[in-house]
Amino acid sequence: MSESGQSGQSAQAAQAAAAGLPVVVVGAGPAGLAAAAHLVERGLTPLVLEAGERAGASVRQWHHVRLFSRWAELVDPAGEKLLAPTGWQAPDAASYPTGREWAERYLQPLADVLGEAVRYRSRVVGVARRGRDLVVDAGREGEPLTVHVETPHGEQRITAGAVIDASGTWQSPNPLGGDGLPAVGERAAGERIAYQVPDLTDPGVRARYAGQRVAVAGSGHSALTALVAFAELAEAEPGTHVTWLLRRGQLGNTFGGGDTDQLPARGALGKRAAAAAQAGHISTVTGFRTTAIEQKAGGLVLVGEGGRRLDPVAEVVVLTGFRPDLSWLSEVRLDLDPTLQSPRALAPLIDPNVHSCGTVYPHGARELAQPEPGVFLVGMKSYGRAPTFLALTGYEQVRSVVAALAGDHEAAERVELVLPETGVCGGAGVFDDPDAATGGSDGGCCGAPSGSVEVALGAR
Numbered sequence: 001m002s003e004s005g006q007s008g009q010s011a012q013a014a015q016a017a018a019a020g021l022p023v024v025v026v027g028a029g030p031a032g033l034a035a036a037a038h039l040v041e042r043g044l045t046p047l048v049l050e051a052g053e054r055a056g057a058s059v060r061q062w063h064h065v066r067l068f069s070r071w072a073e074l075v076d077p078a079g080e081k082l083l084a085p086t087g088w089q090a091p092d093a094a095s096y097p098t099g100r101e102w103a104e105r106y107l108q109p110l111a112d113v114l115g116e117a118v119r120y121r122s123r124v125v126g127v128a129r130r131g132r133d134l135v136v137d138a139g140r141e142g143e144p145l146t147v148h149v150e151t152p153h154g155e156q157r158i159t160a161g162a163v164i165d166a167s168g169t170w171q172s173p174n175p176l177g178g179d180g181l182p183a184v185g186e187r188a189a190g191e192r193i194a195y196q197v198p199d200l201t202d203p204g205v206r207a208r209y210a211g212q213r214v215a216v217a218g219s220g221h222s223a224l225t226a227l228v229a230f231a232e233l234a235e236a237e238p239g240t241h242v243t244w245l246l247r248r249g250q251l252g253n254t255f256g257g258g259d260t261d262q263l264p265a266r267g268a269l270g271k272r273a274a275a276a277a278q279a280g281h282i283s284t285v286t287g288f289r290t291t292a293i294e295q296k297a298g299g300l301v302l303v304g305e306g307g308r309r310l311d312p313v314a315e316v317v318v319l320t321g322f323r324p325d326l327s328w329l330s331e332v333r334l335d336l337d338p339t340l341q342s343p344r345a346l347a348p349l350i351d352p353n354v355h356s357c358g359t360v361y362p363h364g365a366r367e368l369a370q371p372e373p374g375v376f377l378v379g380m381k382s383y384g385r386a387p388t389f390l391a392l393t394g395y396e397q398v399r400s401v402v403a404a405l406a407g408d409h410e411a412a413e414r415v416e417l418v419l420p421e422t423g424v425c426g427g428a429g430v431f432d433d434p435d436a437a438t439g440g441s442d443g444g445c446c447g448a449p450s451g452s453v454e455v456a457l458g459a460r
Contacts (some may be wrong), residue, residue: 044406215242
């Protein structure tokens with residue numbers, strides 16, 4: 001964002017504060033609650049709108065998964081300051097929480113401290129410039145934003161000085177189809193398809209998969225977590241077997257950096273997944289892009305490009321990443337990368353076609369600002385379709401954005417974050433090129449002066 005752009009954002013924030021208008025934060029997840037804490041610290045008024053019934057509603061859906069990041073990297077400093085006077089006890093900084101622990105021991109207490117600034121069961125369905133649709137220029141910047149919200153009591157319109165979209169991507173998983181659209185028959189087979197890591201500690205879920213042939217699609221850390229869990233299930237329940245589907249042509253660096261990863265839990269997960277894949281309970285199928293799912297008497301038959309067919313499976317677990325829901329932002333002016341659907345200025349820094357080694361330049365308000373004054377995409381939502389993200393990144397983003405809204409340009413530009421390296425470097429990213437996947441590409445990502453950005457989900 002240019003200096004003049006920062007000034008415009010700051011002027012609008014000052015006008016909003018003078019008019020008593022809140023800064024609306026969409027989503028009471030880690031980034032959203034951190035944004036609210038920073039707004040309070042800066043003397044601005046936050047209003048957090050959460051579609052779920054509790055803070056961290058999406059985090060709670062993967063409650064059984066343990067994070068890569070330690071507690072020390074999962075508590076935002078501004079949030080900790082708000083919690084301190086309540087007698088809140090910080091968890092052991094060196095330990096690794098599950099999703100449930102993160103939500104219950106930090107996110108919900110922080111939301112409770114924010115009190116009436118957090119509204120639950122409030123789903124944002126639209127944002128616009130007051131009295132101006134997407135096309136109208138005249139008088140646009142002089143009007144505040146309006147946020148349309150669905151609540152149990154009906155639809156409401158909230159006037160806002162700025163909107164920080166921290167709604168994430170969890171509710172928009174990618175489909176199984178290799179072209180980014182649902183495979184033929186995918187919707188019809190929906191009752192036998194899961195789009196998140198199954199909780200195999202739950203007796204009912206465990207019974208669903210025990211003794212079955214299961215297909216797992218995906219190459220990210222959620223998929224690796226699922227492979228480890230299913231391998232453990234197969235040891236206890238004979239007949240359990242996993243067909244692991246990879247769109248890429250070979251394994252390459254799928255298992256990560258191992259001992260060279262600066263997040264030890266992340267490296268350990270890759271090693272455990274590699275061991276699981278070699279233990280005999282997992283069959284790996286590479287270069288498979290699903291086009292159709294056929295329901296047969298023996299189960300679900302997955303069909304790939306060129307008519308390639310796999311043996312029937314009882315269940316399919318699709319862990320192919322997520323995408324942003326941009327539908328409710330259709331009346332504000334966005335400048336998004338056409339490939340990643342992330343803010344255009346951020347896209348070159350996070351493109352998985354280049355950054356397979358996990359490097360990314362520090363970024364903040366400058367890269368996240370949109371042409372619509374006062375609108376920011378932060379957190380996982382800001383990464384669009386890029387598959388990797390770390391909580392620390394979201395905390396740094398909202399610190400910078402709130403500083404920009406408060407008119408503190410120096411703080412908004414200042415870098416206060418160094419991320420840990422993955423220990424993987426190839427430049428291939430999501431390419432299927434075998435030479436690139438083995439490091440033959442000169443993608444150049446490894447010269448970036450920062451650390452890795454990896455998905456926060458880790459081993460069970």
